[in-house]
Amino acid sequence: MDFFTLTLIKAGIVAAILLTTLAYLQWAERKLLAHIQLRLGPSRVGPHGLLQPLADVIKLLTKEDLLPAHVNKTLYMIAPFLAIALALIPISVVPFGPEIEVFGVNTHLQLTDLNIGLLFILAISSVGVYSVVLAGWASNNKYALLGSLRSAAQMISYELPLAVALASALLMANTLSLREIADSQAGYYLGFIPRWSVFQLPMPQIISFAVFLIAGFAETNRIPFDLPEAETELVAGFHTEYSSMKFASFFMAEYANIITMTCIATLLFLGGWHPLWPAAYGSSFVPSIVFFSGSAIALYHGLHPARPKDRYSLPAVAIAFLVAGLLFLVPALGGILTPLFWFAAKSGFLLFLFIWVRGTLPRFRYDQLMRFAWTYLFPVAMANLLVTGVLVAVFA
Amino acid sequence: MSEPDLSSSSLTPAEEPTEGSTSRRRMVLNMGPQHPSTHGVLRIILELEGETILNATPDIGYLHTGIEKECEVKTYQQVVPLTDRVDYLANLSNNLGYSLAVEKLLQLEIPPKAQWMRVLLVELTRINSHLVWLGTHAMDIGAMTVFLYCFREREDLLRIFEMFSGQRMMTSYIRVGGLALEPPRGWEQAVGKFIDAFPSKLAEYEDLLTKNPIWMNRTKGVGFLALEDLLDCGVTGPMIRAAGMKWDIRKDEPYSSYDKFDFEIPTREASDVYARYEVRLEEMRQSVRIIRQAMDGMPEGAWVTSAPNVVLPEREKMKTQIEALIYHFKIVTEGFTVPAGEAYVCIESPRGELGYYVVSNGTSKPHRVFMRTPSFANLQALPDMVKGRLIADTIAALGSIDFVLGDVDR
Numbered sequence: 001m002d003f004f005t006l007t008l009i010k011a012g013i014v015a016a017i018l019l020t021t022l023a024y025l026q027w028a029e030r031k032l033l034a035h036i037q038l039r040l041g042p043s044r045v046g047p048h049g050l051l052q053p054l055a056d057v058i059k060l061l062t063k064e065d066l067l068p069a070h071v072n073k074t075l076y077m078i079a080p081f082l083a084i085a086l087a088l089i090p091i092s093v094v095p096f097g098p099e100i101e102v103f104g105v106n107t108h109l110q111l112t113d114l115n116i117g118l119l120f121i122l123a124i125s126s127v128g129v130y131s132v133v134l135a136g137w138a139s140n141n142k143y144a145l146l147g148s149l150r151s152a153a154q155m156i157s158y159e160l161p162l163a164v165a166l167a168s169a170l171l172m173a174n175t176l177s178l179r180e181i182a183d184s185q186a187g188y189y190l191g192f193i194p195r196w197s198v199f200q201l202p203m204p205q206i207i208s209f210a211v212f213l214i215a216g217f218a219e220t221n222r223i224p225f226d227l228p229e230a231e232t233e234l235v236a237g238f239h240t241e242y243s244s245m246k247f248a249s250f251f252m253a254e255y256a257n258i259i260t261m262t263c264i265a266t267l268l269f270l271g272g273w274h275p276l277w278p279a280a281y282g283s284s285f286v287p288s289i290v291f292f293s294g295s296a297i298a299l300y301h302g303l304h305p306a307r308p309k310d311r312y313s314l315p316a317v318a319i320a321f322l323v324a325g326l327l328f329l330v331p332a333l334g335g336i337l338t339p340l341f342w343f344a345a346k347s348g349f350l351l352f353l354f355i356w357v358r359g360t361l362p363r364f365r366y367d368q369l370m371r372f373a374w375t376y377l378f379p380v381a382m383a384n385l386l387v388t389g390v391l392v393a394v395f396a
Numbered sequence: 397m398s399e400p401d402l403s404s405s406s407l408t409p410a411e412e413p414t415e416g417s418t419s420r421r422r423m424v425l426n427m428g429p430q431h432p433s434t435h436g437v438l439r440i441i442l443e444l445e446g447e448t449i450l451n452a453t454p455d456i457g458y459l460h461t462g463i464e465k466e467c468e469v470k471t472y473q474q475v476v477p478l479t480d481r482v483d484y485l486a487n488l489s490n491n492l493g494y495s496l497a498v499e500k501l502l503q504l505e506i507p508p509k510a511q512w513m514r515v516l517l518v519e520l521t522r523i524n525s526h527l528v529w530l531g532t533h534a535m536d537i538g539a540m541t542v543f544l545y546c547f548r549e550r551e552d553l554l555r556i557f558e559m560f561s562g563q564r565m566m567t568s569y570i571r572v573g574g575l576a577l578e579p580p581r582g583w584e585q586a587v588g589k590f591i592d593a594f595p596s597k598l599a600e601y602e603d604l605l606t607k608n609p610i611w612m613n614r615t616k617g618v619g620f621l622a623l624e625d626l627l628d629c630g631v632t633g634p635m636i637r638a639a640g641m642k643w644d645i646r647k648d649e650p651y652s653s654y655d656k657f658d659f660e661i662p663t664r665e666a667s668d669v670y671a672r673y674e675v676r677l678e679e680m681r682q683s684v685r686i687i688r689q690a691m692d693g694m695p696e697g698a699w700v701t702s703a704p705n706v707v708l709p710e711r712e713k714m715k716t717q718i719e720a721l722i723y724h725f726k727i728v729t730e731g732f733t734v735p736a737g738e739a740y741v742c743i744e745s746p747r748g749e750l751g752y753y754v755v756s757n758g759t760s761k762p763h764r765v766f767m768r769t770p771s772f773a774n775l776q777a778l779p780d781m782v783k784g785r786l787i788a789d790t791i792a793a794l795g796s797i798d799f800v801l802g803d804v805d806r
Contacts, residue, residue, distance in 0.1 A: 037544040142425050146447065146787070223538055224610055227788075234787075235431065362610050363538025365788040366447060 010111055011092075018091050022255050023053035029355045036359035047313055057248075065244040068139075075138035080242065080249035083131035087256035089124050093117040094263045095179045097273045097339035109340065110179060117178040118170070121264060122163060125219065128257070129155045132238050135250070139241035147237025150227045150366055154218055157373040158225075162215035164381035165208035168388040169197045169268045172205065178264075182272030192278065196271035202391040207384045209269040211377055213353070216261040218373070220254060222354055224361040225369060262350040270346045273339035284334065287341040291325030294318075421445050425787075429458045433536045433791050436801035440778075440790070447786045452779045456772075460805040467765035471731025472498050473572055475765060479752075480566040482767060483803040485528050488514075488521040488557075489745040491570035494765070496651060497752040498572045500739040502732075504703055508695040510574040511653040516587070516690040517560070517569065518652075518743075519683040523594070524553045525746035525798075526676050533673075533795030534605060537614050542604050549597050552590050559586055573707040574700030584691060591684050591691075598680060605673070615670035619781045619793035623667065629780075630773035633748025635797065638675045639667035645744040652743075656693075657686050669796040676798075706732045731760035747771055747798055771803035 027042065027049065034041025042049025067073065094117075097109035114120050129152055136148020173181040187195045197205040218225040227237075234240070239250045266272060275283035295318045302314030328334050328341070364372065428439035437458035443451040463482055467475045479490040492514055499506065506514075531546030554564040559580050561569035569576050605611045623639040636643055644661045646654040662678035664671035700707045708727055709720035726732075736758040742751035748770030755764040774797050781793045 033540075037541050038548055039544065142423060146425075150447075226538070359541050360604065361539065362534065362605075362608065362614060363788075364610055365614055366786055368613050 006105065006107060007111070010107070014091060014111055015088075018088070018256070018259070021259060022252055023057070025255050025259065025351060026056070026251075027053050028351075029358070032352070032355045033359050036356070060245055060248040063244040065246065066241075068241050070140045071241060072138040072140065075134045076241075077246075079131050079135035079138060080246040080253075082134065083128065083253035084249040084256070086124055086128045086131060087253035087260070090121040090260045091256070091263070093120055093178060094260070094267065095182060095272065096343050097336065098183075100336045102336070108179065109336075113177055113179050116176045118166065118176045118181070118264075118268075121260065122159075122166070125257070125260070126159060128253075131250075131253070135242070136238040139238070141241050143234045143236070144238050144240045147227075147234045147240070150234075151221065151238060154221075154225065154227060154369060154373075157370055158215045158218035158377075161211050161373060161377040161381040162219060164378070164385050165212040165215065166264075166268060168203070168208045168381070168385045169205050169212075171385070171388050171392050172197060172200055172203070173268075178267050182267050182274070185271040186274050188278050192281065194271055194274060194276060196274070197269045202395040203388040205269055205384075205388070208381060208388075209265070211381045211384070212265060212269065213350075214377060215373075216265065217354070217357065218369070220257045220261055220354075222258070223358045224364050226363060227366055227369060258351065258354055259347070262347040262354070265350055266343060266346040273343040275338075275342050284328075284338050287328040287338055288325040291321045291328070295321035295325060422450065427790070429455075433532075434794065435532060435799065438775075438794075438799075438801055438804075440794075442787070442790070444787070447788075449782050449785055449787065449790060452782050452790065454775055454778055456775070456801070456804050458805070459801045461802070463806045464765055464767060467762055469761065471760050472734060472762060473727075473731060475762065476571055477566065477568045479767075480568055481802060482769065482806055483525075483745065483747070483750075483771070483800045484565060485525040485800055486521050486746045486750075487565060487567050488517045488570055489525075489743060489750060491568060492518055492652065493741060493743045493745070493750045493752045494754070495570050495572045496743065497739045497741040497754040498734060500741055501734050501737055501754060501756050502572070502703070502706060504573060504701050504706065506574060506652075506701050507698045508653065509697045510699050510701070512690050512694050513575060513579060513699060514570055514652050515654060515657065516687050516694075517557075519686045519690070520553055520556060520587070520590075522683045522746045523680050524550055524557075526680050527553070529676065529746075529795070529798040530601060530673075533792075533798070534601075536791045536795045537611065539604060539608075539611070542601055545597070545601060545604075549590075549594065556583070556586050556590060559583060573703060574698070578699055587687065587691060591687050594684055595681065598677065602677065606677075612670065614788070614792055615668065615673060615796075616666070617668050617670075618785070618789050619669045619672075619796050620667055621777055621781050625780055626667070626777055629776040631748070631777050632773065633744070633746070633770050634672055634675045634679065635748070635774055635777070637662065638664045638671035640665040645742055645749060649742070651741065657689050659686050659689075669792050672796040672798075733758060733760045734762075742768065745770055747800070747803065748774060767806055769803045769806060771797075771799035771801070772806075775799050775804055 030052070031041040031049065042052035045051040045055045067076070092111040093114050095108060095110035095113070099106060099108050101107075132151040132155070133148045136144045136146075136151070139145070170176065170181070173184040175181055175184065185194070185196045185200065189195060189199070189201070193199055198209050217223075221227075239247055242250060275286070277283050298314045298318035298321060302310060302312075302318060305311040305314070328337050423444045425442040425444055426439065427442055428434040429437040434440065439455040439458065441451075441453040441455060442449055461481070463478050467478060470478065475494060476491055479494045480487040482490050527546040527550045531543035531550075534540075534542035534546075557567050557569070558564045560583065561567040561576060563569075621639070623636065623641055626636050626639055627641075632643070640663055642661050642663050645651070646659075647661055659682045660678075662675050662682065664674055704719070704723050706727070709717075709724055713720040714724050715721075734756040736756055738753065738755040740751055740753045742749050744750070749768065750770055751768030753764075753766040753768065754762050757763040778790075778793060778797060782790045785793075
């Protein structure tokens, strides 16, 4: 199969999966937050509100696209497109799994393997600040301006600890290609401790992982660093004046950034698609076991229904889970799906962390946020980089 | 450009060329009246330099309902439902304040059961009001979950109020002469269940906030105002107790048998948002204590006073006794008359000193009802609290004042 066809197919698949994940990440966030907060969350559109993302898209598309009279029209129009475009690009260099063979074609589970993949992502995400600043400036609204100023300062400040935290992981991997970074974390110490960056000798990168996550929260404007859009202070921050799909672009960009951030964290610190323990001890059966137990639980609750309709809906879910679990046992599919499962599981856990924190913590104040970045996060990341550098130089 | 250049007028700030270079960097931000965290329709005009507040001017009056004036065309008993709407988070406190003032004019003796019942209900109201305060205050600072946890308990309270009066918020349950209705069957179980569970729920809020470093950063040292300045503004209630002054009307000028209850007045010295948070949380614990005492020692007897010219007669008597029928007719058609004179009664509402000044000219309608509302006085402290601080601190300070705009504007 020639290169272009293959790339087109892969791009289509990645785009479809990414956009679905985007939509359902919002659903998952609303649902999880709701359960943390003793609510039900979306429950009207489809079973368990599963069609809510679709309804939201339709709603946002059909809303009136307001263009306020006082805005700087060009920049006002450009900003949301810049936001969504820059948020979607980085996923193109993210590898989701190893090399696979489908219908006799060998390919990587990745759109493109740039040898400077990580730098590319960092560069793109830095440009992402522009969309926020332009939106705030062009809106000609005081709340939006304050929000975008906060955002500019915050994203630039937190980029430093973020990059420094990445650098210490890179010292260990000794490459900028994301695929090679993930591959450098394959294998196990003593046959069972994974060689992920967070465990890898000579310097386990636990500290830089923590710094990266914290800075990641700030980069994606999430609680406790959601100052640019702190709704209780700045109404809606930089996107106060945006409506309809323009607002949706910012919204989607935020979630796309979260997904990119978790993907990078998984690849750099959590060993990408490499399982927690070796296949020799049965790690390749984990997906099946997870799906089978999910199936069993659904079946049990289907047989003891809390609501009458559960008698029919939950067994259907159980069958779907059973099929999914069986798919992992098919030898030809198992090799493709198992790495993807591990990658999704690790990223999913980090995504859950993002939502969990949102349900728990209050918000920093602007000056505290800056002080935190410069007086704690940055020095810690620097110290970690130095120690890693020395240890790598001595032992490697 | 043919259109007026709006881009420069709104981004560059109110120019005042006569002043120095700093004035050119100033921006006037109109926070409210429609804003997520001004708790209603408060408008604050902020003069900013960057995010630093140079001046803050609260602008009130968006919720002015003319309740005080309206009282003058209602009979004395008809005023009670109006007092519900003044401070809509502490309805029963307002009912009580007004009833006490009119009872003072009428020189009525309230039976002990009614007094203890009033104490119990007013303390439940205090918890209710503090729960709304805690929830909204925490949400302003970004802790969204606390809000929903608080409203879970508030729901239980509103059900209790509904059980008593048939209404969740606008209860009008405390009336001139006693209570509106006989306490419902099973209220002991409902209230008992609530106060048994409540301390553990309080611990839950504390888990999320009290020791949380972000919460402490956002609240400690924020919104500080010295006690003298607070007193100059006429601030009362939890805010001055958080500044170290042990002033609580329940203790210092007891009304409605508060002197028979054993409770503490929590105080703190710091006079910042965190101190106010601690004081209010402790007050909720003390309220639970008072409610428990009120339940344990609830006296037997009548729940309204026996003043036939003020209190409606029992249905049974009305059908059998001509006097009762006449009184019923008189009270329903023209209300009861109150001897000419004036009375001021103040009580400790959840927000501070709530005073009712009632002037009677001897008819069945008050000549004047003046409400000394705590929110109005407390809000005056805001500009001094936030001057020189950041926008985010305004939000924290606003929340710590715990005002209700109905109470400010009346």
